[in-house]
Amino acid sequence: MTTAAPALRPRPKKASIRTRVWLDIALFVGYVLLSAPQSTGIAFHEYFTVVFIPIFISHIVLDWAWVKRVFRKSDNKRSGEVRFNRAFDIVLFVGMVVVIYSGFLVSESILPDFGIDPGATTFWSNVHDASGNLLILLVGIHIAMHMPWIKRNLGRIRPNRSAI
Amino acid sequence: MNAWLGRNASPIAIVLLASAVVIGAWEVLDAFATSEPLGTPEGDAPLNPGGLIKVTLFLLVPSLITLAIRRRQRSH
Ligand code: HEM
DSSP states (O other), X not given: OOOSHHHHSOOOSOOOHHHHHHHHHHHHHHHHHHTOHHHHOHHHXXXXXXXXXXXXXXXXXXXXXXXXXXXXXXXXXXOHHHHHHHHHHHHHXXXXXXXXXXXXXXXXXXXXXXXXXXXXXXXXXXXHHHHHHHHHHHHHHHHHHTHHHHHHHGGGGSGGGOOO | OHHHHHHTHHHHHHHHHHHHXXXXXXXXXXXXXXXXXXXXXXXXXXXXXXXXXXXXXHHHHHHHHHHHHHHHHHHO
């Protein structure tokens, strides 16, 4: 039987790794589905974004400790890798916000269903297509940059391995 | 759920605020860009499952290139 270990180090109030791994899997699958409207149809593409947005926000919020650590001003002597990830993740965040926002502004399904005409313009349509396609490359790089974390933790999706 | 939202209120607020800043910046760009109404949408073309394969490949290729570069750097 495992005994005292948890008592020695009280767990910080932080999402378990297991929750985060599951959330990341949902984020990944959701992202792939969202990036292929030609396969899912525009209606799914638009309505599913509403499910995707909270998953995306949680992906950042559940790793807030990382965000705080990495953006702390006083500590600028970071490894090249951390600095790269920091800059890269900002670009990725901007891209995600832009693709979601521009998506609503070219909506053909969800907004019209609610009687709203988004007044789509060529600007926002071009922005949506360009950011949507560019993001696929960026997300691919993002996943590769975090591969050590993924390898370390993927096994934890099974309940009896969740401890840490 | 509500407890979770309460506990994470400030990170969520910061994420939303940062999103608003990004959106504001793009609205400024829009104000300067030449743009025309898009016209009526064409609707869905016949669904093509190959799109999912395309996305997966487009994710995989940059991932593999990044992993290869990381591995080289590590071995130095
Ligand atoms: C994470 C969120 C999203 C991602 C990753 C994404 C990605 C994409 C991609 C890759 C395309 C195909 C572009 C091309 O044909 O080259 C597309 C098209 C489209 N998306 Fe999204 N999208 C997102 C959110 C949204 C939202 C929220 C809406 C509307 C409510 C939307 C509406 C559309 C429409 C109407 C099209 C087809 C028309 C066009 O290409 O402008 N998207 N999206």
